[in-house]
Amino acid sequence: xxxxxIIPVYNRPDEVDELLDSLxxxxxxxxxxxxxxxxxSNSCESVVxxxxxxxxxxxxxxxxxxxxQTRNYGAERSHxxxxxxxxxxxxxxxxxxxxxxxxLQRNPADAFGGPDRANDSFSSxxxxxxxxxxxxxxxxxxxxxxxxxxxxxxxxxxxxxRREVYQALGGFSKMRFGEDIDFSIRIFQNGYHCRLFPEAxxxxxxxxxxxxxxxxxxxxxxxxxxxxxxxxxxxxxxxxLPAVFVLGVIALLLVAPFCIWSLLLLLVFSLIIFIxxxxxxxxxxxxxLSVVAAFIQLTGYGLGFLCAWWKRCVCRQGEFAAFEKNFYx
Numbered sequence: 470x471x472x473x474x475i476i477p478v479y480n481r482p483d484e485v486d487e488l489l490d491s492l493x494x495x496x497x498x499x500x501x502x503x504x505x506x507x508x509x510s511n512s513c514e515s516v517v518x519x520x521x522x523x524x525x526x527x528x529x530x531x532x533x534x535x536x537x538q539t540r541n542y543g544a545e546r547s548h549x550x551x552x553x554x555x556x557x558x559x560x561x562x563x564x565x566x567x568x569x570x571x572x573l574q575r576n577p578a579d580a581f582g583g584p585d586r587a588n589d590s591f592s593s594x595x596x597x598x599x600x601x602x603x604x605x606x607x608x609x610x611x612x613x614x615x616x617x618x619x620x621x622x623x624x625x626x627x628x629x630x631r632r633e634v635y636q637a638l639g640g641f642s643k644m645r646f647g648e649d650i651d652f653s654i655r656i657f658q659n660g661y662h663c664r665l666f667p668e669a670x671x672x673x674x675x676x677x678x679x680x681x682x683x684x685x686x687x688x689x690x691x692x693x694x695x696x697x698x699x700x701x702x703x704x705x706x707x708x709x710l711p712a713v714f715v716l717g718v719i720a721l722l723l724v725a726p727f728c729i730w731s732l733l734l735l736l737v738f739s740l741i742i743f744i745x746x747x748x749x750x751x752x753x754x755x756x757x758l759s760v761v762a763a764f765i766q767l768t769g770y771g772l773g774f775l776c777a778w779w780k781r782c783v784c785r786q787g788e789f790a791a792f793e794k795n796f797y798x
Contacts, residue, residue: 470500470501470548470549470550471500471549471570472500472501472549472550472551472552472553472629473500473501473502473503473543473544473547473548473549473552473553473632474501474502474503474553474555475503475505475540475544475552475553475554475555476488476502476504476505476543476556477540477557478506478507478513478557479509479533479536479557480509481509481557481558482513482515484557484558485513485516485517486519487560488555488559488561489504489516489517489520489524490520491562492524492561493524495563495565495566495567496563496566496567500525500549500553501525501547501548501549502520502524502525502526503526503546504517504526504527504528505529505530505539505540505542506528506529506530507534507539508534514528514530527546535645535648536556536625536641536648537641537643537644537648538641540554541640541641547632549632550632551569551630551632552629552632553569553628553629554625554626554627554628554629554649555626555671556627556673558626558673558674558675559585559672559673559674560588561672562670562672564668565583565669565671568583568666568669569583569629569669571668572666572669577662578662578664579631579634579656579661579662579663580623580630580631580653580663581623581629581663581664581666582622582623582624582627582629582663582665583623583627583665583666583667583668583669584670585603585627585671585672585673586599586670586671586672587672587673591672593755593758594677594678594679594758594762595674595676595677596752596755596758597746597758597759597761598675598762598766599673599675600749600750600755600759600763601762601765602675602766604742604745604759604763606742606745607766607767608710608711608770620657620663621663621664622650622653622663623649623663623665624649625641625649625652627669627670627673629666629669630656634656634661638655644692644695644788645695646688646689646692647689647691647692647695650692650703651696651699651700654700654703679762679765682765682766682769686766686769686770686773687769687770687772687773689769689773690711690769690771690772690773690774690775691776692773693770693777694774694777694781694782695781695788698781698788708774709774711770712771712774712775713771714767714771715768715775716771721734721735739764742756742760743756743759744756745759746759747759
């Protein structure tokens with residue numbers, strides 16, 4: 470078996486259905502699928518059963534422990550030479566595995582990952598969120614979707630790794646947030662070769678409403694500080710920009726009653742996002758929603774970053790003591 474596709478899932482049977490349907494349309498067929506239910510109350514077992522005759526698929530159920538440990542559970546039961554980690558909210562184009570196979574034949578890699586895109590079928594909010602998460606004008610510019618990055622750190626929604634490397638690194642850690650970046654950092658620290666496969670992209674639905682999106686990016690801000698505590702060298706100046714954005718917005722709002730022109734900076738930023746998103750998506754509506762998404766993304770990430778910095782760096786709390794609420798439930 471060449472590839473094992475590992476899909477952790479938590480209460481998302483509809484998403485799993487779309488992902489599995491896209492797997493039946495792959496041109497390259499030498500792969501197995503492992504769906505691991507992470508203590509869900511809304512099971513996807515009946516969905517998986519419908520694909521039993523169409524895919525080499527295996528279904529497992531375990532108690533809730535979060536995506537990292539759930540991926541490890543699937544990896545331990547897989548058989549492929551390469552493990553491909555996918556999020557349940559992804560959909561694969563028919564040539565996804567073809568692109569991976571071509572890249573590995575051309576230039577083997579120990580680990581790899583690909584970018585993400587928005588599908589035409591996505592809602593306007595999903596397209597706006599996709600813009601915010603991939604745009605040069607937001608922190609999307611540091612996520613690593615181009616060849617210009619000095620290092621490419623694959624994310625767990627679309628990540629591949631040789632089985633021997635996965636086992637040598639011990640899989641994903643028990644970090645509450647940022648376990649995929651932690652895994653990528655350890656790939657480089659141990660001297661393995663990792664690169665971007667630009668044509669191995671996926672449609673990534675991400676979150677479907679503003680509240681869920683805010684929670685996601687807030688946790689990403691927390692993850693960045695937790696990673697800094699483990700790997701001080703991993704924190705770059707660019708990672709703090711959303712926190713600077715938050716503090717800057719607060720300062721501008723405080724000054725606004727005395728100088729209304731202070732809000733001009735926010736207006737200019739909003740206008741840039743609006744024009745760029747409208748042109749990219751050919752939709753004024755998505756342009757407007759992208760302004761909202763960009764502010765939520767930068768504010769949520771920045772607040773999470775500042776909160777974690779205060780608790781971990783100033784108050785010196787441990788990772789789990791600082792964030793005791795169960796992130797996964």
